[in-house]
Amino acid sequence: MQRIFSGIQPSGIPQLGNYLGAIRNWVNLQADHECVFCLVDMHAITVWQDPAKLRSQTLTQAAILLASGIDAEKHILFNQSAVSAHARLAWIFNCVTRLGWLNRMTQFKDKAGKDRENHSSGLYVYPNLMAADILAYKATRVPVGEDQKQHLELTNDIAQKFNHDYGLEFFPTVEALIPPAAARVMSLRDGTKKMSKSDPSAQSRIEMTDDADTIALKIRRAKTDTDVLPADEAGLEGRPEAKNLVTIYAALADTSIADVLSQHEGQGFGPFKQALTDVVVNTIAPIAQETTRLMQDENHLVKTLRSGAARAQAIAEPIVSEVEKIVGFVK
Ligand code: AQP
Numbered sequence: 001m002q003r004i005f006s007g008i009q010p011s012g013i014p015q016l017g018n019y020l021g022a023i024r025n026w027v028n029l030q031a032d033h034e035c036v037f038c039l040v041d042m043h044a045i046t047v048w049q050d051p052a053k054l055r056s057q058t059l060t061q062a063a064i065l066l067a068s069g070i071d072a073e074k075h076i077l078f079n080q081s082a083v084s085a086h087a088r089l090a091w092i093f094n095c096v097t098r099l100g101w102l103n104r105m106t107q108f109k110d111k112a113g114k115d116r117e118n119h120s121s122g123l124y125v126y127p128n129l130m131a132a133d134i135l136a137y138k139a140t141r142v143p144v145g146e147d148q149k150q151h152l153e154l155t156n157d158i159a160q161k162f163n164h165d166y167g168l169e170f171f172p173t174v175e176a177l178i179p180p181a182a183a184r185v186m187s188l189r190d191g192t193k194k195m196s197k198s199d200p201s202a203q204s205r206i207e208m209t210d211d212a213d214t215i216a217l218k219i220r221r222a223k224t225d226t227d228v229l230p231a232d233e234a235g236l237e238g239r240p241e242a243k244n245l246v247t248i249y250a251a252l253a254d255t256s257i258a259d260v261l262s263q264h265e266g267q268g269f270g271p272f273k274q275a276l277t278d279v280v281v282n283t284i285a286p287i288a289q290e291t292t293r294l295m296q297d298e299n300h301l302v303k304t305l306r307s308g309a310a311r312a313q314a315i316a317e318p319i320v321s322e323v324e325k326i327v328g329f330v331k
Contacts, residue, residue: 015185
């Protein structure tokens with residue numbers, strides 16, 4: 001059985017893009033993989049996090065994952081900082097990765113913008129920690145949204161250079177599992193920007209804990225154009241906001257974009273947004289409800305993460321110890 005590693009940052013409340021690009025896929029992959037799911041709190045602090053919020057968001061996120069169908073008994077769910085192997089391997093990878101490789105990472109460019117000099121060095125070496133997360137478990141498959149594809153390519157470059165430098169076939173090749181539909185959900189306020197849990201505008205995203213009224217309001221206010229829905233996908237070209245809403249509808253209703261358009265062709269955005277609201281609420285309401293229930297027992301959530309960390313540690317510790325020996329550290 002292949003081992004999967006995947007992570008999500010507790011940098012906010014998970015949004016619909018995290019769900020469609022990652023979480024929903026994770027739930028399905030549990031059937032035929034050994035899964036290690038991680039709340040990557042060390043990644044989250046690459047940008048400022050209020051400590052009390054980071055703690056509460058980590059627990060909320062654990063609850064959302066469990067409510068979405070992650071099985072923390074059969075598989076592993078834990079928070080990254082609880083397993084020191086991640087930080088130790090990341091340091092070694094900081095010494096393997098070339099600066100030129102990091103300079104090409106578009107996520108750093110997007111997140112740092114023009115104000116590069118004022119961002120943390122953690123944000124810059126973020127992809128090295130991500131490579132360590134995956135390779136500390138010798139995971140071979142990583143379900144991610146399209147935005148993480150470049151980081152996965154870098155993970156393979158790091159693994160190959162390490163293997164080459166030390167003359168070993170130590171790390172495996174990693175395969176990105178990118179969902180066929182809605183691999184990149186866009187902001188509700190700007191169809192050219194990805195939906196993000198830390199976007200300053202809460203109106204730009206649907207959060208996994210939003211209630212039906214909030215969802216309806218956000219979708220009603222979502223940016224659109226004045227045209228009607230076209231007959232086919234070609235008619236969505238140059239209309240990023242319209243394309244985004246249709247893509248979300250198709251992904252949640254488990255159907256194709258062509259199908260959605262054939263049902264709604266000629267409709268204005270008023271009625272379409274109403275139909276979309278129903279589809280979104282149908283998916284999110286039961287998850288939000290179960291999340292609220294799970295959040296009432298914080299101790300249970302902490303215990304679940306601790307048990308996951310112990311099992312994660314049992315896999316990662318021998319692998320990372322071996323890497324340290326290979327590098328020449330006295331053990
Ligand atoms: N808009 C999106 N569409 C599809 N997939 C997405 N993912 C994130 N946004 C979208 C996928 O969700 C997983 C977890 O992401 P993350 O928390 O590790 O970091 P991120 O990609 O930076 O997500 P956010 O929401 O944009 O977080 P912030 O605002 O904190 O940076 C990944 O598999 C990602 O592909």
